[in-house]
Amino acid sequence: MYPIHHTFAPHVTLRYCLSVLCILLQPWTWYRETSVEQLRLAIAKDLRGDVALFSSGRDALLALLRALELTSGAEVIIQAYTCVVVPNAVQAANGSPIYADINRNSLNIDPEAVKRAITHRTRAVICQHTFGIPADTTTLRKICDEHNILLIEDCAHIIPDRKGPEGIGTVGDAMVLSFGRDKAISSISGGAAVVRDAAIASALAKEEELAINMKWYHLAKLLFYPLIYTKAKPLFGMGIGKAYLVLCKAIHMIPPVVTSAEKAGQISSPVLQKLPHALATIASSQWAQREQINDHRRNIVALYAEAFSDVHVSKDLPLQKFPLLTQHAVEIRKTLKKKNIHLDDGWAGCTICPRNVSTDAINYIPGSATQADRVGKQILSLPTHPTMTLKQAKRLIAELQRFPSLKQQ
Numbered sequence: 100m101y102p103i104h105h106t107f108a109p110h111v112t113l114r115y116c117l118s119v120l121c122i123l124l125q126p127w128t129w130y131r132e133t134s135v136e137q138l139r140l141a142i143a144k145d146l147r148g149d150v151a152l153f154s155s156g157r158d159a160l161l162a163l164l165r166a167l168e169l170t171s172g173a174e175v176i177i178q179a180y181t182c183v184v185v186p187n188a189v190q191a192a193n194g195s196p197i198y199a200d201i202n203r204n205s206l207n208i209d210p211e212a213v214k215r216a217i218t219h220r221t222r223a224v225i226c227q228h229t230f231g232i233p234a235d236t237t238t239l240r241k242i243c244d245e246h247n248i249l250l251i252e253d254c255a256h257i258i259p260d261r262k263g264p265e266g267i268g269t270v271g272d273a274m275v276l277s278f279g280r281d282k283a284i285s286s287i288s289g290g291a292a293v294v295r296d297a298a299i300a301s302a303l304a305k306e307e308e309l310a311i312n313m314k315w316y317h318l319a320k321l322l323f324y325p326l327i328y329t330k331a332k333p334l335f336g337m338g339i340g341k342a343y344l345v346l347c348k349a350i351h352m353i354p355p356v357v358t359s360a361e362k363a364g365q366i367s368s369p370v371l372q373k374l375p376h377a378l379a380t381i382a383s384s385q386w387a388q389r390e391q392i393n394d395h396r397r398n399i400v401a402l403y404a405e406a407f408s409d410v411h412v413s414k415d416l417p418l419q420k421f422p423l424l425t426q427h428a429v430e431i432r433k434t435l436k437k438k439n440i441h442l443d444d445g446w447a448g449c450t451i452c453p454r455n456v457s458t459d460a461i462n463y464i465p466g467s468a469t470q471a472d473r474v475g476k477q478i479l480s481l482p483t484h485p486t487m488t489l490k491q492a493k494r495l496i497a498e499l500q501r502f503p504s505l506k507q508q
């Protein structure tokens with residue numbers, strides 16, 4: 100039986116796997132520039148801005164923040180309940196991350212908390228559309244305009260299409276996109292920064308020019324990732340999937356999503372990396388299919404929203420994950436794991452994710468963002484990714500409704 104999961108190559112269908120295999124077998128094409136330019140044009144046309152492409156979303160964010168030329172002590176307001184790579188990028192760009200609490204229903208930065216966090220040193224607010232739930236960009240825009248602060252939309256978890264959602268990708272002065280392994284769309288790794296200000300665009304273009312090519316062996320490992328997981332998934336039904344993945348990680352065939360250095364508040368390297376043609380080819384194809392991918396997510400979200408009707412999330416959103424909050428999240432995940440349902444996505448049991456991040460190193464004081472801390476403890480998120488079937492979603496709902504605490508939702 101195939102596992103229900105968040106992180107086992109969630110985008111990798113058979114077609115995806117075959118197209119990666121084709122790329123893998125033509126190493127002489129890995130660093131050409133054609134797909135990179137094609138992707139740049141497609142993003143620029145759809146999101147109306149100047150686009151810089153990098154090997155990951157975190158590199159794109161760092162490049163964007165460097166392009167702002169933050170002076171020492173400049174503050175960037177980010178939300179608590181975020182990924183450690185966000186404060187890491189702020190610190191690496193010379194800034195100080197200032198944490199604002201979230202709204203428990205939207206899991207997004209609370210505009211009132213942003214107002215309280217603003218000082219004369221604040222240069223930017225990063226709003227993260229957590230799991231694809233739209234942040235309150237209208238209010239944030241007003242606050243930023245009043246204080247002459249930049250608004251950056253972190254769209255790592257959602258990329259809008261023709262059907263919306265509204266308010267994402269249109270309100271910020273800049274946006275960051277991720278094409279990481281379990282993101283809205285995926286080229287295994289990759290990211291973009293989109294800006295609508297000529298001076299920042301020119302500084303950002305310089306950052307991209309200075310970026311180096313990814314080493315061939317690192318790129319090869321990324322290209323092997325879909326193949327490794329395609330093999331691993333059926334093994335989970337036989338109880339040996341985990342052992343196979345542990346082995347692949349031990350021989351360094353699977354690069355970690357967040358490195359130990361990153362968990363300790365560092366960036367993996369101060370030198371940014373370009374998006375290689377090999378990954379841009381996959382990203383271009385995913386970009387073209389994003390409405391289809393989003394529609395699949397919308398269908399699954401509609402099922403979850405009907406089953407758990409007291410969750411404050413609109414039914415027609417293409418969420419990257421569907422959030423439930425329960426006091427029993429840890430036990431539920433543990434029980435379901437025995438049934439080949441793996442709901443640990445790295446965003447559970449932590450306020451700055453993943454678990455075991457050095458909060459000291461990123462200047463987060465545990466307990467200072469009450470809602471974010473609570474959400475980190477109570478979150479149980481449900482997958483909506485392209486390889487999660489409607490049948491699996493129905494099975495997951497049935498399994499969850501066996502738990503008394505979720506039955507009434």
Ligand SMILES: Cc1ncc(COP(=O)(O)O)c(C=O)c1O
Binds near residue numbers: 158182185278288
């Ligand atoms: C909110 C958020 N922003 C940015 C990033 C960076 O994306 P990437 O994994 O492509 O570096 C992540 C990924 O972990 C994220 O969760």
